[in-house]
Amino acid sequence: METTSVYADRKSLYIDGAWVEPATDARAENFDSNDEQSIGSYSLAGREEIDRAVAAARATLNDRDGWAGYSPFQRAAVMRRFADALERRRDELGEWVAREVGTPIERSKFSNADTASALLRFYADIIEHTDLEDLRPAGRGHSLVRREAIGVVAMIAPWNFPMSTLFFKLAPALAAGCTAVIKPASLTALNSFVIAEAAIEAEVPAGVINIVPCDRTTGDHLLTHPGIDKIAFTGSTEVGRKVGRICGENLKPVTLELGGKSAALLLEDANVDRLVTELHDLSFSNNGQACTNNSRLIVPDNIYDDVLAAVAEEVRGWRVGHSMDPETVIGPVVSPGHRASIERYYEIAAAEGGRVLVGGEPIRDRGYFVQPSVFADVTPEMTIFQEELFGPAISITRYSGDVEEGIRIANDSNYGLSGAVFTEDETLGIETSRRIETGTVQFNLANFDIGAPFGGRKDSGVGYELGAEALLAYLHFKTIFTPSVPAGF
Incomplete structure (x- = not known):
């Protein structure tokens, strides 16, 4: 577990279906979150x-002989080849993310390579069964819809599930027929080069995917680029507001999947x-580095002590260790800066009156490790109740057992991404x-x-991803008024 089996020194970028040399010599280096050793540069x-x-x-x-000329069935065939190529790289991709992010290895493979190929x-399948035109009777003639x-999409991915x-x-x-310019997160960019290799193997047409x-400065150039038709962003609420302002100023559609501070309400x-x-x-999930984690437990008086004891015993028994260890x-x-941020929240929680049941103290071993922690007796005005830690910690809040009170406490948040009952x-x-x-x-x-x-509500975002509904985020609608029924209908 102590040695790094993946390492990369990437000097080229994947643009227009090929590896190209950048015009500048600017580079970045990434590190293994387990032992702080370099795992490559790019x-x-x-x-x-x-x-x-x-x-x-x-x-x-725009090329009718290129991607624009592909039928939905042809695009679907490319996508399935791409999925096959990613599946052949499952172990490699899983290890990259396990080392870059810290995600335990089997979860890393499932949540990244497996999910990508499944999507x-x-x-x-969906695009092969989607009618891209339909004819509707109108007051005069017909409407061909x-x-x-939607066009060229700038895609900005986060580091937690890259x-x-x-x-x-x-x-x-891709199913809708769009093309993509992708900005991976800096902390986890090395796995994106393997994605490019899979795209090459799958013979994804040149220009369809660019990485x-x-x-940040160059990223702003992408956000404001006049050649971009839509922006799809996952990340912090703070940066999401900036992306939203840019899209508003330029009248461009945007999808924002942002932060969360979700609550599990126990009756x-x-x-x-x-x-x-x-x-x-x-x-x-993901060492607490997931926006959907229910990091607040809202617990009624009658089972409060039982929940405290059971949760503390469970969390105390979890093995904290190397992400490549299957146990x-x-x-x-993901990084020393993120570790420091989480530990600072632990200090604030204790200072504001949160009772530490498990953890709450720094881990000073080599690597970016943080103790999984449980805080009891947390009240809604405390920082740990309201702000997203994005680390392995939960707060437990007591209520009387009245369902109306429980719902009110659960909804007492600026976020609205996930929840549980x-x-x-x-x-x-x-x-x-x-x-x-x-x-x-x-x-x-x-x-x-x-x-x-x-998708989220309130400060958790704008728009939706996943499901058949997500296809609509990448389509424009056009209505053609016609006096008669066109051929083929």
Whole structure:
């Protein structure tokens, strides 16, 4: 576990279907989150490479002999080849993310390479069964309603799930006939070069996918580029507001998947054993580095002490270790800066009156490790209740057991991404779930489904990804008024 088996020194960028040398010598270096050793370096795109990538994406989008001329069935065939190529790189991609992000290895493979290939196949199937034109009777004649690709999409992926969140965007966009200019997160850019190799093997047409790792200044050039038709962004709420302002000023459509501070609401008859069984995936997924984690537990008086004891025992027993060790439950976090941020939140939580049940102290071993932590007696005015830590910690808040009070506390957040309800009363559970102000709610389980729409409310974002509905985010509608029925209808 101590040696690094992946290493890369990438000098070229994937633009217009080929590896190209950048015009500048700017480079970045990434590190293994387990041991702080370098795992590689890569070239950074400058403004010239951004312009080149956007131009390539635009050219094939407009070329009837290129991507623009592909039928939905031809696009689906390309997507399935791409999925095959990613599956052949499953172990390599899984290890890159395990080392860059700290995600335990088997979860890394599933949440990244497996999810990416599944999304490609899912949207390939959908586009083959989607009518891109339909004819409707009108007051005079008919309306021919067309669905057309929205255009060149700038895709900005986060570091926590660098592949799956990218393919939340890329898979439906390819199905719709769009082209992409992709900015991977700097902390996890090395895995994106393997994605490019898979695209080459799959013979994805030149210009359809372009990958341009870059610094923040160059990234701003991509955001404001006149050749971009839409922006799809996953990241922090702070940066999402900036992206939203830019899109508003330039009248460009945008999808924003942002932060979360989700709450799991337990009702008085909640099954504590069921909660504990689901706890890791519900609240600690990816070492806490998941925007959908339910990092607040809202617990009624009658089972409060039982929940504290059960949760503390469960979390205390988790193995914290190297992300490549299959026995690891909690791996390291992504960077020293992120580790410091989480530890600072731990200090604030204790200072404001949160009772530490588990963890709460720094780990000073080599690597970016943080103790999984549980804080009890947290009240809604505390920082740990309101702000997203993005680390392996939960806060537990007591309430009387009145369902109305529980719903009010759960909804006391600027965020609205995910949530959960636990009760043995199915009717009450579903009705309570309907009243949680979030885009998704998990009833008596921890789950995530690529076949259902995913998105946030309030400060958690704008628009939706996943499900058949996500295809609409990458399509324009055009209506052609015609006096008679066109041929073929």
